[in-house]
Amino acid sequence: MSVHDAVTTTGPGVASLVDVTTRDPIDRDWVARAVQLIQADANRSADTHLLTVPLTGCPGVDLYLKDESTHPTGSLKHRLARSLLLYALCNGQLGPGMTVVEASSGSTAISEAYFARMLGLPFVAVMAQSTSAEKIALIEREGGRCHLVADPSTVYDEAARIARECGGLYVDQFSHAERATDWRGNNNIAESIFAQMSQEPHPVPRWIVVGAGTGGTSATIGRYVRYRAVPTQICVVDPEGSAFLPAWRGDDGGRAHPSRIEGIGRPRVEPSFIGTVVDRMMGVPDAASIAAMRFLRERTGLAAGASTGTALYGALRLACELHQAGEAGSIVSLVCDRGERYDTTYGSDAWLERQAIDIDPYAAVLAAAWDSGEWLG
16 A cells, blocks of 8 residues: 655645555556457457257247357356456456456356466366366366365355455356346347347247356346347246246245256356346256256257256247247257266266156157157146
8 A cells, every 4th residue: 555645725825734545556567468368369269159950840940059168168158257357357356466266166167267377367166066077177177276165055155265365356256247248249149149140030039048057148138139129038947946936936935955957046046147137937857957958969969068958948848839829930049068067967877866867758848849849848
């Protein structure tokens, strides 16, 4: 802290000394270099593909999946991590030598570890012990350190404690996701979807279907469609036990618990979840999410995680509703991350057996929807 004396006049012929206090600033040259490094990474990265998914049972309904798994760190969270680190840098919160700390179920931590290493900063991810071993290995590969906790509800306080004690920055994706991303455009995911849809048969989607982890993606897309005055509706799919769906429908009495579907669903309603821009919410059983993840790979060869399965299950239900009403249109959802991150969990029959998860009934629902446009769920 530096203090400078200044003379100010308080009245006719009266002078007094006041202290003008300035805070030692974070090295602006370092910040400028850090911002340039992150922007250069974005400049090197092509946009993600918008894939067509043929639904033989729903003629006239076109389904698209935006493949966010092709980002350098393999998930939708690459966009978020880039925005969060830029937000911290440009708000004067992050400087040279500081430890970056995050509470994360895995994918955000992988992406933040990537950017922290790019900036030469230590990174610590605070995660539940149940996080897949594959995700932990990916964080460590990016130079991060994993701090595992037994109770997932404590990740927020534990991350804040670690950052406080080491003089680092708790990024807090759950509070900052909706404000760190420019929802008006600037090549965000919503603007990208609409640009890529512009030459399709139904360029304005009837529905965009996403899950909610931080809530940032649904907040960005929900605000964007209102800003652009298009009639696209937002459907948020929510896994078992998550707090988002009960809160959205006004039922806060139920007890939420940590989700078994990594990346989406939360035991509390996160600050970045903006329920007023969500048009519909749909609860999806965990077994249905995993069945849909496996079904997608069988039918298309796309290997994605279970959060993608959650969204696909919801998208197929909406496609069947449009088909049965005799309506046409397009539906867009996301491939959130890569399937190999879950080989020892959702991809393992032994893991499903230990979790007492039976996906067979939902496989039949998915096949009927895909092949005949009939929703059996």
